[in-house]
Amino acid sequence: MSTYLPIAGLMDFGTTIAEYLLRGLAFLVAYLPAPVAKAFEYQFMIRALLTAVIVGAVCGVLSCYVVLKRWALLGDAISHAVLPGVAIAYLLGWPMLIGAFISGGLTALGIGFIQQNTRIKEDSAMGIMFTAAFALGIVIISRIATSTHLMHILFGNVLGVSMSVLVTTLYSGILALLLVLFFYKQFLLYTFDPTHASAIGMRTRAIHYGLMLLLTLTIVTSLETVGVILVVAMLIIPGATASLLTHRLPTMMLISAGVGVASATIGLYTSFRLDVASGGMIVLVAFALFVLAGLAAPVGPIRQSLRRRVRAGHRNGKNAE
Amino acid sequence: MTTTACINPATRPTSVAHAVEAHNVAADYAGILALDQVNLDIQVGRFTAIIGPNGAGKSTLLKLLTGTKRPLCGYLRVCGLPIAEARKANAVAYVPQETAIDWDYPITVQDVVLSGRYGHSRIEGGFRRFLPPAFIGHRHREIAQRAMQAMQIEDLAQRPIGALSGGQKKRVFLARSLAQEPRIMLLDEPLAGVDRRSEGIILEHLKRFVAAGQTVIMVTHDLPTVRDCADWVVLISGTVVGVGEPDEMLTPEALERGYHRGERTPA
Ligand SMILES: Nc1ncnc2c1ncn2[C@@H]1O[C@H](COP(=O)(O)OP(=O)(O)O)[C@@H](O)[C@H]1O
Ligand SMILES: [Mg+2]
Numbered sequence: 001m002s003t004y005l006p007i008a009g010l011m012d013f014g015t016t017i018a019e020y021l022l023r024g025l026a027f028l029v030a031y032l033p034a035p036v037a038k039a040f041e042y043q044f045m046i047r048a049l050l051t052a053v054i055v056g057a058v059c060g061v062l063s064c065y066v067v068l069k070r071w072a073l074l075g076d077a078i079s080h081a082v083l084p085g086v087a088i089a090y091l092l093g094w095p096m097l098i099g100a101f102i103s104g105g106l107t108a109l110g111i112g113f114i115q116q117n118t119r120i121k122e123d124s125a126m127g128i129m130f131t132a133a134f135a136l137g138i139v140i141i142s143r144i145a146t147s148t149h150l151m152h153i154l155f156g157n158v159l160g161v162s163m164s165v166l167v168t169t170l171y172s173g174i175l176a177l178l179l180v181l182f183f184y185k186q187f188l189l190y191t192f193d194p195t196h197a198s199a200i201g202m203r204t205r206a207i208h209y210g211l212m213l214l215l216t217l218t219i220v221t222s223l224e225t226v227g228v229i230l231v232v233a234m235l236i237i238p239g240a241t242a243s244l245l246t247h248r249l250p251t252m253m254l255i256s257a258g259v260g261v262a263s264a265t266i267g268l269y270t271s272f273r274l275d276v277a278s279g280g281m282i283v284l285v286a287f288a289l290f291v292l293a294g295l296a297a298p299v300g301p302i303r304q305s306l307r308r309r310v311r312a313g314h315r316n317g318k319n320a321e
Numbered sequence: 322m323t324t325t326a327c328i329n330p331a332t333r334p335t336s337v338a339h340a341v342e343a344h345n346v347a348a349d350y351a352g353i354l355a356l357d358q359v360n361l362d363i364q365v366g367r368f369t370a371i372i373g374p375n376g377a378g379k380s381t382l383l384k385l386l387t388g389t390k391r392p393l394c395g396y397l398r399v400c401g402l403p404i405a406e407a408r409k410a411n412a413v414a415y416v417p418q419e420t421a422i423d424w425d426y427p428i429t430v431q432d433v434v435l436s437g438r439y440g441h442s443r444i445e446g447g448f449r450r451f452l453p454p455a456f457i458g459h460r461h462r463e464i465a466q467r468a469m470q471a472m473q474i475e476d477l478a479q480r481p482i483g484a485l486s487g488g489q490k491k492r493v494f495l496a497r498s499l500a501q502e503p504r505i506m507l508l509d510e511p512l513a514g515v516d517r518r519s520e521g522i523i524l525e526h527l528k529r530f531v532a533a534g535q536t537v538i539m540v541t542h543d544l545p546t547v548r549d550c551a552d553w554v555v556l557i558s559g560t561v562v563g564v565g566e567p568d569e570m571l572t573p574e575a576l577e578r579g580y581h582r583g584e585r586t587p588a
Contacts, residue, residue: 068423068426068427119351181452181453182451184453185439185442185443185453185454188428188454189436191426192422192423192426192433192436193417193421194389195384195387195389195415195417195421196387196415196417196436196497198387198388199388199389199413199414199415199507200411200439200440200443200501201408201409201410201411201440202439202440204389243425243427247427247428247429247481247484248428248432248481249432250455252427
């Protein structure tokens with residue numbers, strides 16, 4: 001696997017954990033209705049499911065910050081910017097995720113640098129950095145790899161997830177969630193009222209870049225599942241869906257993670273049945289959940305018209321008296 | 322503590338009797354000066370009003386004092402401490418301008434007030450400080466609860482922050498500042514768009530805060546209130562144009578100097 005001993009040890013440990021999780025998941029799936037359970041009888045399907053569930057949960061939690069901080073474009077920028085890193089890692093024989101994290105992180109820092117040191121506005125800074133990085137990635141890949149390889153990076157290849165990728169996904173997912181837990185107060189204040197955060201001694205600039213890197217980590221984690229182009233959907237739709245339904249951040253994170261996991265699971269199954277691209281299907285399911293939430297939200301059309309009807313009913317009742 | 326190590330005592334005797342000391346402070350946005358040559362000493366225990374036209378740099382001055390913005394140059398101390406130390410000591414509380422907040426943010430009144438305690442929970446021992454606010458200690462919750470009672474917003478505790486009137490919103494942020502137990506309270510236009518009852522509650526507690534020996538620095542356009550409540554007035558227009566007692570500062574001539582300098586052009 002790797003020549004570095006500590007890393008090899010970590011990977012072995014992760015593999016053991018992943019195998020337990022896979023067994024647990026297979027056990028649960030067996031209780032689903034027969035046609036669904038049958039689809040997940042294959043080992044590669046269970047592996048894909050576990051990967052997708054991790055990615056859905058982590059993206060869901062992080063997407064709350066993306067939505068609240070209006071970082072949709074930044075998410076898109078970082079996700080495109082991982083491409084050259086992936087390509088270079090492929091050239092050097094490094095793990096893909098490490099290359100992706102480095103180039104995504106560098107681009108995120110570069111955007112912040114341009115924004116703070118020139119008069120270029122934030123959206124243009126992002127546009128410049130991510131198209132340039134993406135172009136570099138395309139150029140490198142066009143030279144070194146087959147087009148199927150490019151397709152997998154761009155659109156994801158969750159059905160072909162290997163054990164080592166699953167383990168890396170597991171680790172980075174756990175790391176991302178732990179960081180959100182331990183820096184909850186910092187991220188909350190930074191996104192809600194950065195001046196107060198600064199006044200009570202928090203280092204807002206460090207939090208800013210930390211959150212960007214955390215976002216990069218999440219994107220890198222999701223690469224295999226939904227691909228470079230669609231990952232930003234998983235960073236926006238679950239959070240946006242949850243924001244329609246609640247007024248509390250912890251609840252929003254739970255709902256959002258739920259939406260992520262549900263769309264990953266349902267999308268994966270549907271794509272298997274219909275024999276279509278899994279990444280695309282997962283995002284379509286997420287979108288469907290968003291539309292449902294929009295219709296059923298407290299201020300959505302369904303409940304509004306119900307309320308109106310109840311009101312009208314009262315009034316009619318009074319008139320009849 | 323080595324907080325005064327970097328100050329040359331011959332040139333700058335640090336005095337703890339000063340809540341704010343600024344000497345030759347300048348601040349810019351992308352090269353354009355918003356404040357220049359600011360010299361200002363505010364004594365501890367003052368109810369200070371900062372007045373001046375729009376774009377005068379009043380909010381910028383508060384941003385310097387909270388450490389959100391770093392000065393371009395100059396000497397700045399809060400409670401005798403460099404800004405970074407003052408922030409860690411929870412010395413400065415800040416009530417934001419209405420426009421600075423995203424009112425759709427999914428947070429309840431109670432959670433906003435509790436966030437006034439984050440700075441204290443961050444520096445206490447034990448494992449709790451690393452955990453989300455749901456695990457914050459009982460003592461912090463009690464202090465936040467008392468602050469909500471003082472601002473008469475206990476009934477609104479579970480409301481989302483966006484579902485409040487203008488006056489209620491201000492009281493929430495004032496409660497957060499009270500919960501922080503700071504030495505200086507900075508308020509950016511706390512009375513703009515506020516109903517009479519809220520204004521009364523806010524001013525009463527600011528006066529109490531000053532009576533307890535602490536300092537208030539309040540940006541406002543409401544001159545009658547300044548006359549009633551403040552005991553120190555700072556007139557700003559790109560720099561400090563005048564400082565003094567309300568009686569001397571609220572004369573037509575003094576105001577003229579600040580408000581009718583034409584378009585503000587700090588050199
Ligand atoms: N974020 C910013 N970027 C660029 N310029 C700013 C920014 N904030 C304030 N300014 C400029 O700095 C000057 C002072 O602004 P401010 O301190 O907000 O004034 P006041 O609060 O007194 O109305 C104004 O000319 C304003 O246009
Ligand atoms: Mg202002």
